[in-house]
Amino acid sequence: MGEIKADKTIDARGSYCPGPLMELIKNVKSANVGEILEVLSSDEGSTKDIPEWVDKVGHENLGTVNHGDYSSIFVKKVK
Amino acid sequence: MAKRIIIVGGGTGGTMTANILASKLDSEIRNGQVTITLLSDSPVHVYQPAFLYLAFDRFYEDEFTRSERDLLRPEIDFVVDKTTGIDFKSCFVQGASGKKYQYDYLVLSTGSYPDPSAIPGLEKGGDWFYTQEGAKKLAKKIASFEKGRILLSVGVPHKCPVAPLEVIFMLNDYFKAKGIRKNIELYYTYPIARLHALEPVANWAVGMFEKEGIKSETFFNMESVDPEKKTLSTLEGSEVPYDLLIAIPPHKGADIIVDSGLSKSGWIPTDKQTLKVTGYDNVYALGDGTDLPISKAGSTAHFEADVVAENLTSEIKSGYPAHFYDGRVLCFIETGLHEGTYVWFSYTTPPNPAPPSKLIHWMKLSFNRIYWMAARGLM
Structure with a gap:
């Protein structure tokens, strides 16, 4: 996938509690519509549960980049 | 100088x-x-x-x-x-x-401070125990609650992340002790896809919920509360009626x-x-x-x-x-009114909760009393 430029990067590596998805939920609230958020997560489960939540609430999944020991998950706030 | x-x-x-x-x-x-x-x-x-x-x-x-x-x-x-x-x-x-x-x-x-005003309708339609006044008000409602659904909802972010589970288990024990648990539906919800942010705690809670008959819904993020209809709507499209709404309001700095x-x-x-x-x-x-x-x-x-x-x-x-x-981080977790467990974790060490026991519950109760020594920097 091409390079995506995030408006904000949320470094949730090493976050067991509240965890990467909760960090994203917190940040989505304060983001502006149209902004792209990048979540850095070392939790393998994030690559599944973040896109699942984003689909459920109707934001846009822009993709995931695997960096080996962590992933970048890109989300666009659309509403 | x-x-x-x-x-x-x-x-x-x-x-x-x-x-x-x-x-x-x-x-x-x-x-x-x-x-x-x-x-x-x-x-x-x-x-x-x-x-x-x-x-x-x-x-x-x-x-x-x-x-x-x-x-x-x-x-x-x-x-x-x-x-x-x-x-x-x-x-x-x-x-x-x-x-x-x-x-x-x-x-x-x-x-950090609970901010119920962040969710439309929550101030009028909900209760919370995250402030002194809120907890006192809620105590009266719990003491007089006899029948119906108690809905527990969790805002993001919030402090004391194990409190949502603790309160549901304490409600369960409280109403069992009062002899009216069968008249009350406990409905627990959580913002992400499992019962708690900590995966081992979430997995353990699944068994406890089945055993105790506690209902649950995940991917549940408050959008608004209708105090007249007594319903809570979520970002994910769910609408749940309640008789008593215990909310953990989203917090602000x-x-x-x-x-x-x-x-x-x-x-x-x-x-x-x-x-x-x-x-x-x-x-x-x-x-x-x-x-x-x-x-x-x-x-x-x-x-x-x-x-x-x-x-x-x-x-x-x-x-x-x-x-x-x-x-x-180290958190005690009350698993009812008489037993508890705890987790500790760090940036690199995942949590691994101990089996619940009376001893850990008593340790938590003891810490509640010796906190003043910790505040003084003595422990």
């Missing part, structure tokens, strides 16, 4: 940091080389974990409050003055009294963090290892107010207070900070 350390916030983090620092810098304070001032907007120190018990009339105000002055070592200058501004360039804190407090080092322990221009989000940008505030070499932050992706909990502030106090001490004694926070 003496190095002036100003600590803003008279909660767990600020009080512990002040007391630990005063102990470590004892000789410098005696020699007039260092002063420590703690600023708070209240003369009273409140042990906030007691609010959970207050909601069940198992802890009372005279037990969970103390004079802040009495908790602080005598060499600490304690001033009740609400912080209304911070000038990071000129290094002073502005008090509501009009007084300016110049600092060489600043520690921000400004906390202290107003001063936004007002001082430190951050737009209200959370203090903080280095996850040194606990220095991003961009300011002489400012540290700890506790609920930071933007760190870790639990907002008293134990977090407790472990961070050690690091901040050690780093300030090494800065003053050696000229540089030499201590690093490893993300350590």
Whole structure:
């Protein structure tokens, strides 16, 4: 996938509690519509549960980049 | 001239940091080389974990409050003055009294605050135990609740991340003891795809919920409450009716963090290892107010207070900070009114909850009483 430029990067590596998805939920609230958020997560489960939540609430999944020991998950706030 | 350390916030983090620092810098304070001032907007120190018990009339105000002055070592200058501004360039804190407090080092322990106004309808339609007044009001409702659905909803972010599970298990035991559990539906919800942020805790809770007949719904983030219809709607499209809504409101940081221009989000940008505030070499932050992706909990502030106090001490004694926070958190978890467990974890060590036991429950009850020693920096 091409390079995506995030408006904000949320470094949730090493976050067991509240965890990467909760960090994203917190940040989505304060983001502006149209902004792209990048979540850095070392939790393998994030690559599944973040896109699942984003689909459920109707934001846009822009993709995931695997960096080996962590992933970048890109989300666009659309509403 | 003496190095002036100003600590803003008279909660767990600020009080512990002040007391630990005063102990470590004892000789410098005696020699007039260092002063420590703690600023708070209240003369009273409140042990906030007691609010959970207050909601069940198992802890009372005279037990969970103390004079802040009495908790602080005598060499600490304690001033009740609400912080209304911070000038990071000129290094002073502005008090509501009009007084300016110049600092060489600043520690921000400004906390987090439940904000029910963030969810339309919640203030009118819901209850919560995250404030003293809220817990007292909820206690009366729990004591008189006889029949119907209790809906538990969780806002993001929030402090004390195990409290949602604790309150549902305590409600379960409370109504069992009262002999009316069969008349009450306990409906637990959670923002992400499992019952708790900590996966092992979530997995353990599944079995407990099945055994105790507690219903649940995940991917459940409050959007609005209709107090007339008594329904809660979620971002994910669900609408759930309730008879009693116990909500954990989303939290916000202290107003001063936004007002001082430190951050737009209200959370203090903080280095996850040194606990220095991003961009300011002489400012540290700890506790609920930071933007760190870790639990907002008293134990977090407790472990961070050690690091901040050690780093300030090494800065003053050696000229540089030499201590690093490893993300350590320890949380007791009440699994009812008579048993409990605990988890501890860090940036690199995942949690592994112990089997619930009466002993751990008693340890938690004991800590509730000996907290005052921790606040004094003695443990």
